[in-house]
Amino acid sequence: MRLHRLEVEAFGPFAERVAVDLDAVAAGGLFLVHGATGSGKTSLLDAVCFALYGDVPGARRKQGLRSDHAGPDATPEVVLELTVGGRRLRITRSPAWDRPKRRGTGTTPQQATVRLEERDGTTWRAVSTRNDEVADVVLEVLGMGMRQFAGVVLLPQGEFATFLRADPEDRRELLEKLFDIEVFADVERWLAEARRDGADALDGARTGLDTDLLRLDDALAQVPGLGEVTDDGSGAGEPLPGTPVDLLPARLAALDARLQHLLTESLTVVDRAESVESGAQAALTRAREVAGHRARGREATERLETLTGQADEHLARREELAKAERAATVSGHLLGRTRAETDVEAATRRAQERRVPLAPLLTASGAASAPDLLGAVSALDAVAEALAREAAPVRDLAVALERAVEQRDAAAARRDVLAHSLPEHVDAVAAAEAQATRLRAESARLGALETGSAVRRDRLRVLDDVDRDRARVLELTPLLLAAGDERLARQADLADLQQRRLDEMAAELARGLTDGDPCPVCGALEHPGPAVAADPVTPEALDAARTALRSAEAAYAGLDRQVGDLRAAVATRSADLGEAGRETLTREVAAAEAEVAAARGATAALPAAERTLEERRATAAEAVSAHERTLAAVEQLDERVAQLSTEAEGARERLVAAVEAHAACPCGADDPGGHGRTREALVLLVRAEEDAAEARGRLAAAEHDLDAALDVAGFASADEARTATRRTADLDRLRDAVLAHDRGLDAARAVLAEPAVGEALAADPPDLDALAAAAAHARRESFAARSASDAVGRAARSLAGLRPALEQRCADLGAAADHHARVKDLADAVGGTGGDNTLKMRLTSYVLASRLDTVARLANERLAVMGAGRYVLEHSDELAARGRRSGLGLKVLDQWTGRVRDTASLSGGESFMASLALALGLADAVRAEAGGHDLGTLFVDEGFGTLDDESLEQVLSVLDGLREGGRAVGVVSHVADLRARVPHQVVVTKGTAGSTVSTRTEADAPAA
Structure with a gap:
């Protein structure tokens, strides 16, 4: 992997876009990234990580990556060009941020974006804009995730110094980030889960066995006399749930035999009790039948006597019923x-x-x-119809004539009103025309008046600016004087430190003088008064003094520039204003604004005035038209009245003739x-x-x-x-009474004729209470016998149903216990908690210990050069104290003394060299495990300030050795001495408006 170019905008401390040409600055192999503390050196490395992975390492949050110095509309963005696996790629990525709304106030969330491009000849070809696809490509070409990249390419010295002194468990955390041990961790987790599953299965088997035993114990508890036998059937026994698993099958067999014996005995008792119950129930049934026959006989005798005494009444009802039935035949007539x-x-x-x-x-x-x-x-109907025909027209014509006269009179009145209103409409139109003409004239002056008012307001604002600038000059003058004093003070401080530094250099030279040896300056063999440095000056103090001086000079220059600009602005604006004063300008502005307001009012009122004019013109035209229409209507109505009068006279004559023709009708109408x-x-x-x-x-x-x-x-x-007639309901009741009397006589005689009733009446009455008590006692005895037998049967069936499952559960429980014991021993050993694992080392720790041994071997190759062969890092797996986990220890062998030392005993410079060697060794080991990807660019972050000159030379020689094969190594540091030793530099400068970046190469270095 080789980085070519990095561009950053509105990201971290960088408000404006900054670009780093890594091809140019890394041409020498070794380059320096330096700047003041907090300037943004590490932010450049964060930008590299963010471009590749969309996230940053460490404790920073990607939601806060946007620069606080950037403008509200600036989009945070990182652009990275790199070559990896023979492919030239360019990644442009922007984090999520809140941008200002395009309409209204406030902000709205802007989603994160990414764009991946690949160089195709001389052009860039778009590959993807999806975050997941870009992540897949980066993982494919680099072969490592962000944690490994941050630990292999961006070597964080502070973290590896901690790694050097950490205890095994803390050291394990970093190794897990860099090395892929997921397969071994999966084995640990699988065994731990198998151990938990085995324990759960064992508990489940025990719970299932106990549940079935409780169910069986509940069924057995209902059997009387069963608890009086032991497991072999000879004495009292214990509850089933407490029985040992190996003894449980034998006890179940004994219980089964005992239950079968009890079941046979209980069935014999049930048969005897049921026979007694059957005899008692039969005797009770026979007695109840006799008592029933006696009761029916007595009831029939009493009913027969009663009905016989009602014979006369019955005969009267029969006669009444016969008459009512005959009367029903004539009821319709x-x-x-x-x-x-x-x-x-x-x-x-x-x-x-x-x-x-x-x-x-x-x-x-x-x-x-x-x-x-x-x-x-x-x-005379035809004559009446003719009269009706002649009467209707007379009425209709009279109504029409009356209505026509009313309409003519109303039209004449309307004509007179309209004629009177015509002059008023003419006057209203004239007034509206005059108002519209005046407003048009005033509105036409608005543009010129606004221009004049704007000119006057501008002159007044210029006067305000002059007064403000003069006041600002008065405010800044004391600050300018104070900044000048501060600049002189910082110059004096720097001069004093430089003089003290020269004195210190003389003292350093004096410490090397020996009597008899010539002085390298004056050549004298005696040195009676060698220089002594009472107050040494460090390079950091000189850098701080130079920085303070530059800050003071920048502050003074800024204030001086502000004051000069303000004074020039005051002079220019005062010349433009001339002799005009504030009172005059204010008065002119007020007058101009009053005229503009009047013109604007006229402009605003003009549309309404023109609408009024049009409305009044339309109203006047409508009044004239209405007057003309009314005149025509009056003439038409006069003609209509005359016509209707003639038609009404003819209709009245015809009506009189019809009335005379109907006079002879007898209707008298x-x-x-x-x-x-x-x-x-x-x-x-x-x-x-x-x-x-x-x-x-x-x-x-x-x-x-x-x-x-x-x-x-x-x-x-x-x-x-x-x-004789009866209502239907009364007739039905009378008929029912007759039939009921006859049926009652027949039924009573039939009961008394039964042989069983006669025998029952002749015999003595039975004792039902005694027989019922005997039957109830026999039924209770039979029920108790059946209940006892059922309980024994249920217990026997429960035992028969549960016994195979219980015996199988006993077998399964033994097998589960053996399997769990074997899995637990293996899981405890792999997890580092088993008794046979004396080092308390987990499987993953064992694998990481192998990786750590490789890292120590690779680190010693670099440490041998940096430490002049004195120190050797050794991997230690000795047992940790107080039962803590072991296997990831680090020791230091001092080859000058032959003693093994703790890493915490190293000095600051020695710790830096050891941790840098570890970082480089880890980078080589991770690179080898990731598939041997060539890392063309590395960064080493801070820690060089703890080295003396000789150690620094040795460290730089090791870093120079990393350049073999075209590798570029970036050293991130603020150590001043490195600026002279490393000519290729990326300089990060911080300021109040954000940080900036510049690059320097060997060609830019000043001539010696």
Whole structure:
């Protein structure tokens, strides 16, 4: 894998887009990434991880990756170009962030995005924009996840220094991140699960056995006398659930034999008890039959005596029933005559009611009957119809003439009103035209007035800016003076430190002088007054002083630039304003704004005024049109009135002739309606008299039929038949009483005729209470015997049903216990808790111990160069104290003394070299396990400040050796000495607006 280019925008401390050309800066193999603390050196490495994996290592959260210095619309983005496996790839990735809404205020979530491209000749070809597909490609070409990448490519020295001194369990956590031991971990988990499953199966088998034993024990507890025998049937026994598994089958066999014996005895007792119960029940049944016959005989005797005493009443009911049945045959004829009489009375009444209104007319006309009068009136129906025809037009024409006169008068009044209102409409149109003309003129001036008002307001704002800038100059002047003083103070501090540093260098040279040896400066052989450094100056102090001076100079320059810009702006704006003062400008702005407001008001009111003008013009035109229409209507209505008057006169003449023709009609009416009403009344009277005659005929026929029916039924008169008549319900009750008396006599005589009843009445009464008590006692004894036998039978059936399963459970329980014991021993040994595992080492720890031994061997190859061959890292599997897990220990062999030391005894520089060697060894080991992927770019993060010059040279020589085969190694550090030793650099500079990045190569270095 080779990194070519990294671009970062709005990410971490980088607000603006920064680009790092790694091809150029890594051309020398070894390059330096340096900058002040917090400038963003590690953020560049985070950007590399984020581009590849969409996440960052360590404790940082990918939701907070967007730069706090970036503008609200800036999109956070990372672009990484790399070559891996012969493929040139470019990954562009953006984290999720909250962008401003395009409409309104607030923010809205923006989803994370990714784009993977591959170089195809001279162009980039899009591969995928899906996160899962990009992740698959990265995993395929790199062969490692983010944790391995962060530990192999981005070597975090602080983490490996901790790894060097950690206890075995903490060291295990890092090794698990870097090495894939999932297969061995699966074996551990599988065995642990098998151990749990075996324990669960064993507990389940025991629970199932105990459950079945409790069920059987409950069934056996219901059997009396069973607890008096032992397992072999000779004495008292213990409950089944407490029986040992190996003894349980024998005890079950003994119980089965005992239950069979008890079942045989109980069946014999049941047979005896049932025989006694059957005899007692039969005796009770016979006694109850005798008592029943005696009761029926006594009841029949009493019933016969009662019915015999009611013979007279029974005979009277028979005679009454016979008359009622004969009267029922003539009831229909009686009802028919009654209805005929009612119809005659009703028809006669209706005819009389119809004749009363017409009596005067019949008398006056001299007609013999109503039919004759009806004939005389009907003869003049045609004359009445002609009269009706002539009367209707007279009425209609009179109504139409009245309505036409009213319409003509209303139209004339409307004509006069409209003629009076025409001058008012003309005046309203003229006023609306004048108002619209005035508003148009004022609205036309709006553009020019707004321009003039804007110019005056701009001049007033310029005056405000001048006053504000002058006030800002007054505020910044003391700050500028203070910044100048601070700059001079920082210059003095730096000069003092530099002088002290020169003195210290003289002291260092003096410490190397020996009497008799020439001084390398002056050549003297004696050194009477060698220089002494009382207060040493460190490179960090010099760097801090230079940084403070640069900050002070930047602050002073910024303030000076601000003050100069403000003063120039004041001078330019004052020249533009001339002599105009604030009072004059304010007064001009107010006057201009008043004129603009008036013009705007006219512009706003103009559409309404024009609409009013149009409305009034339309209203006036409509009034003129309405006046003209009214004049025409009056003329038409005058013509209509004259025409209707002529037609009404002709209709009245025809009506008079028709009235004279109808005068001789006997109806005596002057109008056609009266003639029709009289004729209708005569028709109804004739019909009523005909109905009365028919009703009298039906009455005569009904009386004839009734007389014939009375003769047949044997009644002398209709009144005698009505007296004998009964209602249907009364007749049914009378018939039922007669039949009941006869049936009662027959039933009583039949009971007394039975032989059994006669024998029972002749015998002594039985003692039912004694017989019932004996039967009840026998039934209780039989029930108790059957219950005992059933309990024994249920227990025997329960034992027969459960015994095979219980015996099988005993066999299964033994097999499960043996299997669980074997699995538990193996799982305990693999998990590091077994008694045979003396080192308490888990299987995964054993595998990691092998990896750690390889890492130590690879690390010693680098440590031999960095530490001048003094130290050798050794893997230790000695037993840890207080029962803790072992197998992942690290020791240091000091080859100068031949003693093995704890890693915690190393000094700071020695610890750095050992941890760097471990990091490089781990990187080589992980790379080999991941398939030997070539890592063309590595980064070593911090820790160089603990090394002396000689050790630093040795470490750099090891890192130079990593360049073999074209590998690029980036050293991340803020150590100042490395800047002179490593010419290729990535410089990260922090500022108030965010950090920036620049690159330096050997060609950019100043000439010596």
